[in-house]
Amino acid sequence: MNIYDISQKAGVSIATVSRVLNGSEKVSEKTRKKVLAVMEENSYTPNAFARSLGLNSMHTVGILCSDSSDVYQAQAIYYLERELRKNSYASMLCCTGYELLEKQSYLNLLLSRNVDAVLLIGSHFIENSPEENRYILEAASKIPVFILNGELKGDNIYSILCDDYMALKDMTDLVFARGSESPIYLYRTLNYSGQKKIQGFLDSCAEHGLDISQKNAFSAPGDLHKACSILEQLDADGISFDCVLAADDELATGAVKYALKKHLRVPEDFQVTGYNNSVLAACSTPEITTIDNRVEYMCVTAVSQMMQVFQKEIPPSRTMFSGNIVKKQTTK
Amino acid sequence: MNIYDISQKAGVSIATVSRVLNGSEKVSEKTRKKVLAVMEENSYTPNAFARSLGLNSMHTVGILCSDSSDVYQAQAIYYLERELRKNSYASMLCCTGYELLEKQSYLNLLLSRNVDAVLLIGSHFIENSPEENRYILEAASKIPVFILNGELKGDNIYSILCDDYMALKDMTDLVFARGSESPIYLYRTLNYSGQKKIQGFLDSCAEHGLDISQKNAFSAPGDLHKACSILEQLDADGISFDCVLAADDELATGAVKYALKKHLRVPEDFQVTGYNNSVLAACSTPEITTIDNRVEYMCVTAVSQMMQVFQKEIPPSRTMFSGNIVKKQTTK
DNA sequence: TTGTAAGCGTTATCAC
DNA sequence: GTGATAACGCTTACAA
Numbered sequence: 001m002n003i004y005d006i007s008q009k010a011g012v013s014i015a016t017v018s019r020v021l022n023g024s025e026k027v028s029e030k031t032r033k034k035v036l037a038v039m040e041e042n043s044y045t046p047n048a049f050a051r052s053l054g055l056n057s058m059h060t061v062g063i064l065c066s067d068s069s070d071v072y073q074a075q076a077i078y079y080l081e082r083e084l085r086k087n088s089y090a091s092m093l094c095c096t097g098y099e100l101l102e103k104q105s106y107l108n109l110l111l112s113r114n115v116d117a118v119l120l121i122g123s124h125f126i127e128n129s130p131e132e133n134r135y136i137l138e139a140a141s142k143i144p145v146f147i148l149n150g151e152l153k154g155d156n157i158y159s160i161l162c163d164d165y166m167a168l169k170d171m172t173d174l175v176f177a178r179g180s181e182s183p184i185y186l187y188r189t190l191n192y193s194g195q196k197k198i199q200g201f202l203d204s205c206a207e208h209g210l211d212i213s214q215k216n217a218f219s220a221p222g223d224l225h226k227a228c229s230i231l232e233q234l235d236a237d238g239i240s241f242d243c244v245l246a247a248d249d250e251l252a253t254g255a256v257k258y259a260l261k262k263h264l265r266v267p268e269d270f271q272v273t274g275y276n277n278s279v280l281a282a283c284s285t286p287e288i289t290t291i292d293n294r295v296e297y298m299c300v301t302a303v304s305q306m307m308q309v310f311q312k313e314i315p316p317s318r319t320m321f322s323g324n325i326v327k328k329q330t331t332k
Numbered sequence: 333m334n335i336y337d338i339s340q341k342a343g344v345s346i347a348t349v350s351r352v353l354n355g356s357e358k359v360s361e362k363t364r365k366k367v368l369a370v371m372e373e374n375s376y377t378p379n380a381f382a383r384s385l386g387l388n389s390m391h392t393v394g395i396l397c398s399d400s401s402d403v404y405q406a407q408a409i410y411y412l413e414r415e416l417r418k419n420s421y422a423s424m425l426c427c428t429g430y431e432l433l434e435k436q437s438y439l440n441l442l443l444s445r446n447v448d449a450v451l452l453i454g455s456h457f458i459e460n461s462p463e464e465n466r467y468i469l470e471a472a473s474k475i476p477v478f479i480l481n482g483e484l485k486g487d488n489i490y491s492i493l494c495d496d497y498m499a500l501k502d503m504t505d506l507v508f509a510r511g512s513e514s515p516i517y518l519y520r521t522l523n524y525s526g527q528k529k530i531q532g533f534l535d536s537c538a539e540h541g542l543d544i545s546q547k548n549a550f551s552a553p554g555d556l557h558k559a560c561s562i563l564e565q566l567d568a569d570g571i572s573f574d575c576v577l578a579a580d581d582e583l584a585t586g587a588v589k590y591a592l593k594k595h596l597r598v599p600e601d602f603q604v605t606g607y608n609n610s611v612l613a614a615c616s617t618p619e620i621t622t623i624d625n626r627v628e629y630m631c632v633t634a635v636s637q638m639m640q641v642f643q644k645e646i647p648p649s650r651t652m653f654s655g656n657i658v659k660k661q662t663t664k
Numbered sequence: 665t666t667g668t669a670a671g672c673g674t675t676a677t678c679a680c
Numbered sequence: 681g682t683g684a685t686a687a688c689g690c691t692t693a694c695a696a
Contacts, residue, residue, distance in 0.1 A: 069406045
């Protein structure tokens with residue numbers, strides 16, 4: 001059943017059918033009703049492919065993430081899909097993993113499928129060397145690119161981010177205020193937002209008179225058990241710390257495990273903070289003080305700005321929200 | 333830059349260009365090279381829309397889930413996307429929520445976009461009344477439908493599931509064997525797999541001589557805190573229990589919180605088990621004994637069967653894997 | 665307000 | 681092997 005069949009049965013031309021289909025004003029109420037009736041009767045659905053070809057758009061947006069099963073990214077995907085759907089855009093999901101080459105090829109894949117725009121979730125997509133970010137700029141020369149939690153300057157690129165620097169600085173200030181004397185920072189990677197976070201931590205330490213030539217930030221790639229054992233190792237190495245500020249809630253969960261294992265009283269003798277305000281922060285007992293970096297807000301904003309771009313309006317190329325400390329039980 | 337431009341520059345017809353594009357055998361090596369060179373020079377990419385129109389396929393599969401931010405579903409999405417991508421299919425993601433009407437309209441949406449097949453994640457999609465499942469059957473009349481963790485009989489419908497009945501029966505048998513005398517079961521909903529689980533629990537109880545006219549399975553909709561407070565309420569109501577078998581890891585996490593709050597010794601005096609073997613089971617201290625229901629395995633199988641269907645082979649309409657008990661610290 | 669007809673960029677079916 | 685040419689089902693000037 002195609003547009004010709006409908007036009008014939010309704011006794012009009014295909015152009016009129018098309019107009020009805022696209023809600024054109026220039027159709028008499030009578031004709032419209034007639035056509036709609038025929039469509040209904042024959043339960044006609046327009047062919048999406050032919051439509052795309054004519055319009056050169058499929059009303060589809062690509063969502064690129066490194067790992068959709070990561071609790072944080074999964075949240076973002078959920079909100080993005082919801083907002084896109086509200087605006088009748090479909091979501092094409094691609095999980096790239098963490099290799100640059102993969103990311104490039106996936107982005108190209110989305111481009112070759114002619115998506116209307118691309119959303120990059122997470123700062124994993126922004127590399128340190130400009131050369132390695134070129135593929136994003138190239139993509140932006142064709143379609144608008146939105147980056148969540150990462151920043152890249154360029155035409156047709158829009159960054160929506162949380163002020164990770166301030167969030168971690170505030171959090172570190174907090175634990176100092178609550179009596180911590182030797183906090184350490186635990187991170188997974190030093191990507192774009194990772195660098196902001198650690199800088200916030202270090203600046204706060206400096207302001208509180210800590211000797212930051214003394215190393216107090218440690219890399220902890222891997223899962224929460226790994227994080228826990230890394231802390232045990234630090235302890236065994238004679239490094240003393242009374243607080244762990246973690247770059248995400250999973251690492252923080254590992255820190256809580258460490259504290260429980262060592263029979264440290266939390267938060268009295270040992271404080272822990274996380275990041276992301278994910279379900280993981282609520283799973284531990286005691287529950288972990290964490291930072292709400294406004295995923296939902298960021299996602300809603302990203303999609304809304306995207307719609308603006310589609311309507312030839314120009315949203316700000318950079319939008320930054322402040323995070324919120326969500327005080328729970330692992331800080332005094 | 334389209335196929336005509338290329339054909340002209342290469343001095344061949346568009347048919348030949350198309351053949352090269354599609355890797356046809358019937359092109360001389362010389363011509364192929366010539367054409368490929370011209371394509372390369374002009375960095376030509378075929379138009380996906382025109383292609384779809386001709387082939388009546390976009391090489392795209394729809395993934396329907398109720399909530400992509402749910403840890404379990406997020407995992408499934410990750411594996412499915414990965415497997416589909418391996419077979420060079422793209423994934424269109426839709427999160428439907430839990431309302432029947434929404435689910436129907438989303439499925440229709442995917443259909444109207446002419447996806448090549450549909451994957452339904454989770455038993456949330458299967459209702460108790462056949463009438464409410466009709467929309468799935470209708471979809472199956474157009475494209476193959478794959479259901480993960482749910483079962484529906486019908487042409488062109490393939491169910492891949494975990495033996496939830498057996499898993500919960502074995503788990504209940506286990507806690508009985510380890511000394512539990514009054515286990516209770518905590519569930520979220522009684523959808524398809526929910527019913528299997530509770531039946532496994534009840535059958536084991538009966539076999540162990542428990543009076544199952546006495547209610548010992550309770551609904552706990554909501555988050556882990558809600559689950560915790562429901563248990564407190566049960567306790568306050570004078571219902572005694574020495575073990576909580578939960579329908580998922582989040583509920584189990586709530587049960588652990590309850591036990592810690594009550595200063596019950598886990599697992600000596602109080603046992604807890606979860607379901608899904610998600611990261612949540614590892615977050616609690618003590619870590620939660622849970623059931624690995626083989627998400628990855630199920631996803632790999634689903635996609636592989638889908639590819640078979642695309643090649644006109646006929647995979648089994650129902651594939652069931654057994655779950656695995658993953659013993660951790662909340663059972664003796 | 666409606667209809668005609670020319671695209672859109674492929675694939676696929678024929679001949680040659 | 682290769683080349684015309686007709687689909688594919690829609691959108692959209694342009695005419696009427």
